[in-house]
Amino acid sequence: MDRILVNVIRQFNPETAHNITLKLLKHIPLPLTKFEDASLVSNINDLTFSSPIGMAAGFDKNAEVFNSLSKIGFGFVECGTVTPKPQYGNPKPRVFRYSEEEAIINRLGFNNKGIDNFIINVAKRKFFNTPLGINIGPNKNSINFIDDYSLLVDKVHDCADYITINISSPNTENLRKLQNKFELEELISAINSVVKTKVLQKPIFIKINPDETVESYMDIVDLITKYSISGLIISNTTIKREDSQRATIKNEIGGLSGRPLASSSNKILERIYRETKGAVTLIGVGGVSNGKDAYQKIKLGASLVQLYSALTFKGPSLVNEINKDLVKLIKQDGFKSVSEAIGSGI
Ligand SMILES: Cc1cc2nc3c(=O)[nH]c(=O)nc-3n(C[C@H](O)[C@H](O)[C@H](O)COP(=O)(O)O)c2cc1C
Structure with a gap:
């Protein structure tokens, strides 16, 4: 039934299709029942997933729709990117x-x-125990990017379960420069000063891009x-087009996501897990479209x-x-829970 709906919505241009989907999720009760299983439950950074x-x-x-997203089966929802x-x-x-490329x-x-509207929406969160x-x-057009992040951390800290510092979108000029060692240290220390003023300190994640050198990832880990x-x-998303042969994909400017991103994002995940060995939490994203893809990221070191x-x-x-597929794959490998599978492929 929802495959038919997806095909109908897909007749519109991608952005209109997205806006229709948001409206449907917001206003129409979902016919789906959330599948749950004890083997999928985990506790990470003091949050239950x-x-x-x-x-x-x-x-x-x-x-606007984090509630509905939780109902269709997601164990956590990341909203944003929100700007001041x-x-x-x-x-x-x-x-x-x-x-054809699922890209x-x-x-x-x-x-x-903007952040003020965002916070009003998050404040409507009632009986919502899915990590947000x-x-x-x-x-x-910000004069100082680091000031924007500090202001946002301060504003969202108490209503978030975790905060993600996005320094990896390719579509804001100069944003990715924050991934350089010196800029990143300045940013992290500014964020830490804000977090330190809070009573119950929330987990902070940094979202990175897949287009840097190994040395640069090692600097980030340090x-x-x-x-x-x-x-x-x-x-x-990636600005590289290595895994795609299509001229249209090669020539369009922007961040590429979906299937062609899987192998490059997995390589970085694996490399960073080898370096950190569970000392920090890794969340794997890029090209997941079935249970096997998700399980592969878990085996390469992703906790989520x-x-x-x-x-x-x-x-x-x-x-x-x-x-459902994950439950089967975990059992097949003889694990009792998903946590046991993290990094097992390394
Ligand atoms: C249309 C679109 C908009 C996105 N917007 C954001 C964003 O605002 N912030 C962000 O951190 N990532 C954003 N992403 C990146 C995704 O969160 C994700 O990292 C990326 O798409 C790889 O996952 P996927 O292959 O499953 O799509 C966006 C992706 C898409 C396709």
């Missing part, structure tokens, strides 16, 4: 869908309604260890997994399907 599969950032930029002030983003068209290119540029991550980023950052989200692109191609029942 009913499933390791989460909604990646960018789908629910303004925190509302912003339109880049000119349209800015999202491109490639169904998306976007150059949205943090289109969102808040992904933050600076405004495009810094997050030095400053007790909870972990990394690996990864955001997120997805976005596949949901637009396969519809909401995908999340239950992945959870």
